[in-house]
Amino acid sequence: MWSRYTSARGLFSAWILMLVALPLHPSAFVLKMQEGRSHDNFRSRGQGDASVTSRRESLAEAARTAAGVSLSLGVLSQPRGGVMGPEPAQADAGNYVLPSKIETFSLGSLPSVPRVVNGLWQVSGAHGPIDPQRAVEDMKSYEIAGLRAWDMADIYGPAELIYGKHLREYRDLPEAVQKPLGFTKFVPRPSDMSEPIVRDAIDRSLKRIGADSLDLLQFHWWEYGDNRYKQGLDNLAKLRDSGEKKIKELAVTNFDTEHVKEANERVRIVSNQVQYSLIDSRPSVKLSEYCQEKGIKLLAYGTLLGGLLSEKFLGKLEPSDMDLNTASLQKYKQMIDAWGGWGLFQQLLGTLNDIARQKKTSIPAVATRMVLDKPAVGAVILGARLGVANHVKSNVEAFKVKIGDGERKEVDKVLRKSRDLFALIGDTGDEYR
Numbered sequence: 001m002w003s004r005y006t007s008a009r010g011l012f013s014a015w016i017l018m019l020v021a022l023p024l025h026p027s028a029f030v031l032k033m034q035e036g037r038s039h040d041n042f043r044s045r046g047q048g049d050a051s052v053t054s055r056r057e058s059l060a061e062a063a064r065t066a067a068g069v070s071l072s073l074g075v076l077s078q079p080r081g082g083v084m085g086p087e088p089a090q091a092d093a094g095n096y097v098l099p100s101k102i103e104t105f106s107l108g109s110l111p112s113v114p115r116v117v118n119g120l121w122q123v124s125g126a127h128g129p130i131d132p133q134r135a136v137e138d139m140k141s142y143e144i145a146g147l148r149a150w151d152m153a154d155i156y157g158p159a160e161l162i163y164g165k166h167l168r169e170y171r172d173l174p175e176a177v178q179k180p181l182g183f184t185k186f187v188p189r190p191s192d193m194s195e196p197i198v199r200d201a202i203d204r205s206l207k208r209i210g211a212d213s214l215d216l217l218q219f220h221w222w223e224y225g226d227n228r229y230k231q232g233l234d235n236l237a238k239l240r241d242s243g244e245k246k247i248k249e250l251a252v253t254n255f256d257t258e259h260v261k262e263a264n265e266r267v268r269i270v271s272n273q274v275q276y277s278l279i280d281s282r283p284s285v286k287l288s289e290y291c292q293e294k295g296i297k298l299l300a301y302g303t304l305l306g307g308l309l310s311e312k313f314l315g316k317l318e319p320s321d322m323d324l325n326t327a328s329l330q331k332y333k334q335m336i337d338a339w340g341g342w343g344l345f346q347q348l349l350g351t352l353n354d355i356a357r358q359k360k361t362s363i364p365a366v367a368t369r370m371v372l373d374k375p376a377v378g379a380v381i382l383g384a385r386l387g388v389a390n391h392v393k394s395n396v397e398a399f400k401v402k403i404g405d406g407e408r409k410e411v412d413k414v415l416r417k418s419r420d421l422f423a424l425i426g427d428t429g430d431e432y433r
Helices: 002-006 010-021 039-043 049-067 132-144 159-172 195-209 228-241 257-267 287-294 327-339 342-358 363-372 392-400 405-415 421-425
Strands: 104-107 110-114 116-119 149-151 181-186 214-219 247-253 271-275 297-301 377-383
Touching: 104 377, 110 116, 110 377, 116 392, 132 159, 132 392, 159 181, 159 195, 181 195, 195 214, 195 228, 214 228, 214 271, 228 247, 228 257, 247 257, 257 287, 271 287, 287 297, 327 342, 327 421, 342 363, 342 405, 363 377, 363 392
Parallel strands: 116 149, 116 377, 149 181, 181 214, 214 247, 247 271, 271 297, 297 377
Antiparallel strands: 104 110
């Protein structure tokens, strides 16, 4: 994979790229908020331009770092770890959970897609090393529980390889288990998007997965000013519409409203994967209305803020830089700081905990349910820590929860005290650009 980005620069550039691929220490971009200031004061758009620009740049750097992107060199970088090593002995998959009901939706021609999708960013290396065989064994418990959709990308280290191995081994599962669904991404550096280039990229993903066609291909583009993304979309659509059917359904990821409209009018897309949570509700400002009108589904990630939106952090002091030991924690702590700070976040956790206790469920289940109930949201993507922690039981909890109007009002009381992230950052995906 390194040759893809470094062949032109040679060995010295490869060495530099390895250095910048290391995740930045969180202190490089953690935003510190002034103590004792009213949260309501930050809702005004009249803050100094320099302050807003600084926050936006910090968030952009955090987002790019979490995605494995070097801003200084302008290239993609492979995160540390997450390398496929020798396979250990067969691991025990454990006891499977069979929920009474898994909510599903249709995504274009793909029927019965679970409304909780398993995210594979966590195997990219940014969350520590993984055991590939244990990861595949762990995937079986999600599959049997009905959580059969997996989200990955060509830049997520061995994610496509691990999913491909799971795709081959699922045949050993009970007959009633449905075939897995693989949602991958094409995340090129801004460059030539001619038909051979795009075809080669898709063929690489197909080879890694070991499939004849991709269930869902999601296209990401780093810089709208470079309009070669239009050529990329056109050539991806050709692969979808040709007799080869290398792509079943085409989508985008981290596109703002304007460019979702453009992409849909140009090639027809079925979804847009965006950051969407109780604290980051930017998709609700403009994007969701258009998507609802056109039948485009939102696939929400970051809904649980990398695990910060949970009982584990309720009533706890603000985590230090040393506590932020994964790319997820670093990125989403940055979002909390921009949104309103740790004190306001504790108020939100407390309110969600009150609701969760009344319903005999968890904070993550309540937070997930509230995003699932948003207009145009098809599914929430929850990261899977395969081989580290199994979250099947907690991930299906959201399907059992119903949120009433009174409970939504209590949550909204807290959310109204926060900053306007749409004004601060921009539309969905703007933090990556």
